[in-house]
Amino acid sequence: xxxxxxxxxxxxxxxxxxxxxxxxGRLKEAETALRQALSxxxxxxxxxxxxxxxxxxxxxxxxxxxxxxxxxxxxxxxPEPLLAAAGVGDAEENPExxxxxxxxxxxxxxxxxxxxxxxxxxxxxxxVLGRHDDARTAFYEAQEFVERPTxxxxxxxxxxxxxxxxxxxxxxxxxxxxxxxEFSEVRRLYARxxxxxxxxxxxxxxxxxVLREMPGDTDTLLDCAELLWQLKREGEAIEKLHRVVExxxxxxxxxxxxxxxxxxxxxxxxxVLEFELVLKLExxxxxxxxxxxxxxxxxxRAEEGRASLRAFMEASGPWHAWREGDESxxxxxxxxxxxxxxAGGLLMAAGMWDDAARVVSHLARACPDRADAWRALxxxxxxxxxxxxxxxxxxxxxxxxxxxxxxxxxLALAALRQGDLDLxxxxxxxxxRIARTDEGLRRIRSRVAFARLRKWLxx
Numbered sequence: 046x047x048x049x050x051x052x053x054x055x056x057x058x059x060x061x062x063x064x065x066x067x068x069x070g071r072l073k074e075a076e077t078a079l080r081q082a083l084s085x086x087x088x089x090x091x092x093x094x095x096x097x098x099x100x101x102x103x104x105x106x107x108x109x110x111x112x113x114x115x116x117x118x119x120x121x122x123x124p125e126p127l128l129a130a131a132g133v134g135d136a137e138e139n140p141e142x143x144x145x146x147x148x149x150x151x152x153x154x155x156x157x158x159x160x161x162x163x164x165x166x167x168x169x170x171x172x173v174l175g176r177h178d179d180a181r182t183a184f185y186e187a188q189e190f191v192e193r194p195t196x197x198x199x200x201x202x203x204x205x206x207x208x209x210x211x212x213x214x215x216x217x218x219x220x221x222x223x224x225x226x227e228f229s230e231v232r233r234l235y236a237r238x239x240x241x242x243x244x245x246x247x248x249x250x251x252x253x254x255v256l257r258e259m260p261g262d263t264d265t266l267l268d269c270a271e272l273l274w275q276l277k278r279e280g281e282a283i284e285k286l287h288r289v290v291e292x293x294x295x296x297x298x299x300x301x302x303x304x305x306x307x308x309x310x311x312x313x314x315x316x317v318l319e320f321e322l323v324l325k326l327e328x329x330x331x332x333x334x335x336x337x338x339x340x341x342x343x344x345x346r347a348e349e350g351r352a353s354l355r356a357f358m359e360a361s362g363p364w365h366a367w368r369e370g371d372e373s374x375x376x377x378x379x380x381x382x383x384x385x386x387x388a389g390g391l392l393m394a395a396g397m398w399d400d401a402a403r404v405v406s407h408l409a410r411a412c413p414d415r416a417d418a419w420r421a422l423x424x425x426x427x428x429x430x431x432x433x434x435x436x437x438x439x440x441x442x443x444x445x446x447x448x449x450x451x452x453x454x455x456l457a458l459a460a461l462r463q464g465d466l467d468l469x470x471x472x473x474x475x476x477x478r479i480a481r482t483d484e485g486l487r488r489i490r491s492r493v494a495f496a497r498l499r500k501w502l503x504x
Contacts, residue, residue, distance in 0.1 A: 056086035063095070072103050090119035094126055097133075106134045124153035128163055137173045146170055158190040165196035172204045180204065193224040199231060202238070211242045229255050233265045240272050248272055263289050267298055279306055297327045304336060313344035331361040332384060338391055351395045357388070358400055382412055389421055398429035409438065416445040423455055432459045450480045457489045466500070469493045 059082035066075035079096050083089070097112035113130035117123065131146040131153070147170040153163045164187035171180035180201075187197035202217035218235035222228065236251035252269040255262060266285045273282035283306055289299040304319030320337035323330060334357035342350035385408040392401035402425035409418040419441040426435035436459045439452040446452075453476030460469035473490040476483065 056082040056089065056092075058082075059085065060089075060092060060095075063099075067095075067099060072099060075099055076103070088119055090116045090123070090126070093119065094129070097126070097129060101129075101133060109133050122156060124156040124160055124163055127153040127156070128160075128166060131166060131170075137169070140174060143170050143173050147174065158186075159192065161187065161191045161194050161196045164191060164194065165200040168197060168200040168204065195221045195224045195228065195231070198224070199234070202234070206238055206241075211238055214238050215242065227258075229259055229262065229265075233262070233268060236265075236272075237268055240268070240275075245272060245276055249276075261292055263293055263296065263299075267296075267302070270299075270302060274302070274306065279309065282306060295326050297323055297330070300326070301330075301333060301336075304340070308336070308340055308343075311343075313340050316340040317344065329360075331357055334360065335384075335388055335391060338395070342391065342394055347395065350391075351397060354392055354395055354397060354400070358404075361388075382408055382415075385411075386418065386421070389425070393421070393425055393428075398425050401425040402429050402431065402434065409441070413441075414445060416442050416449065419445070420449070420452065423452065427455060427459065432463055435459055448479050450476060450483055450486070453479065454483070454485045454489065457486065457493075461489060461493060461496070466493055466496055470497075 059078050063075045063078035063082060066072075066078055076096070076099055079092060079099065083092050083096065086092070093112050093116040097109045097116065100106075100109035100112060110130045110133045113126045113133070116126040117130070120126070127149045131149040134142060137143060147167065150163060150167045150170060153160070154167055157163065164183060167183045168180050168187070171177075171183055184197060184201045187194045191197060198217045198221035202214045202221070205211075205214035205217065215235065215238045218231060218238055221231045222235060225231070232251050232255050236248045236255070239245075239248035239251065249269070249272055252265055252272065255265045256269065259265065266289045270282040270285035270289070273279075273285065283303065286299045286303050286306070289296050290303070293299070300319050300323045304316045304323065307313075307316035307319060317337065317340045320333055320340060323333045324337065327333075334353050338350045338353035338357065341347075341353055385404060389401050389405035389408065392398075392404060402422065405418060405422045405425055409415070409422045412418050419438045423435045423438035423442060426432075426438055436456055439455045439459075442449050442452040443456075453472060457469050457472035457476060460466075460472055469489065470493045473486050473493060476486040477490065480486065
């Protein structure tokens with residue numbers, strides 16, 4: 046009976062049923078009803094547009110794009126379906142997809158130059174394709190044709206911030222706020238940009254402004270907690286993080302920051318609990334294992350610390366991939382080198398000299414002018430029994446810092462262990478020219494002299 050009734054229903058009735066299903070979250074039933082509506086009136090562009098939205102939510106991007114483009118064919122003067130088709134998928138990850146999306150956005154801009162969303166999308170795609178000058182030109186066009194270019198300003202600010210041009214990015218965010226002072230997300234981004242520039246009091250003021258309007262905004266709470274941490278206002282930072290955990294008990298970033306703050310306060314047991322919880326929630330966060338290992342070692346649980354470090358070595362890839370923090374932005378090489386140096390230091394503290402030598406060797410080769418890296422490598426090699434590797438690393442230290450007494454000491458000691466008494470004597474004398482009163486070098490010289498005497502007596 047219902048099937049026969051359905052055959053007589055017109056397209057508008059089917060479209061209304063599709064709307065009800067969609068609002069209730071029944072995507073499959075909504076699609077069936079909407080296709081029934083289109084089978085009766087295939088030339089209704091708005092229904093093709095709604096079908097595209099539905100298919101996009103169902104994670105069927107190719108079909109969604111096809112529906113949007115069909116909508117554009119039926120209504121060629123409307124820019125919305127072109128923009129929707131350009132936004133399907135992740136064009137920013139694939140240059141060919143970005144070029145196709147840009148062609149659609151360019152057509153949308155030509156149809157309506159006053160549409161801020163179209164200009165913003167165009168700026169992003171041009172920048173993704175490396176056409177930075179064209180992106181700036183598109184930004185200036187948006188300022189000319191759009192009455193309130195809020196989204197264009199945000200898009201340009203994001204590009205500038207990613208390129209490290211923080212002053213101009215901050216200007217763009219400030220202008221966007223001038224057009225829309227109630228746009229809380231822009232105020233949060235502006236505060237983050239100010240914090241990155243070192244304008245901490247001003248950044249904190251804007252974070253607090255957002256939290257007064259939206260006290261449960263977890264992104265703002267997290268950013269504000271991070272700033273308070275930098276300002277050494279740990280108690281207020283912890284308060285903000287506990288608020289985040291109340292709202293989102295499984296928030297990984299909040300638990301990680303709480304663990305780091307507990308570490309700063311020397312509360313090792315609490316730090317261990319927080320880091321272990323982070324790894325339960327997100328086991329792939331390899332760098333957290335370093336934090337956990339440090340807390341365990343400081344707690345006096347050496348074997349647990351070594352187990353965490355072994356898990357870190359198994360889970361982590363090449364040292365240049367050790368990047369963590371803001372996942373939306375790649376870490377700088379300096380930050381990555383810092384992670385590598387920290388891993389090497391913890392491995393040495395745990396007595397895992399072979400692993401330490403392997404890790405620090407990557408750092409030393411990547412940062413050949415860092416004497417501290419070569420010095421750490423020399424120690425790791427000597428402790429692991431690799432006298433040749435340790436001697437080579439110590440020589441590299443002396444090429445950078447010729448007056449490094451510890452390197453002279455290590456080279457003399459390595460020569461003595463290898464039985465080369467003449468080389469050990471020369472090394473000790475070179476070191477004593479720099480540090481005449483160094484007891485370690487004097488002892489080595491005495492040991493060489495005694496070894497020479499024993500050798501002479503045997504002869």
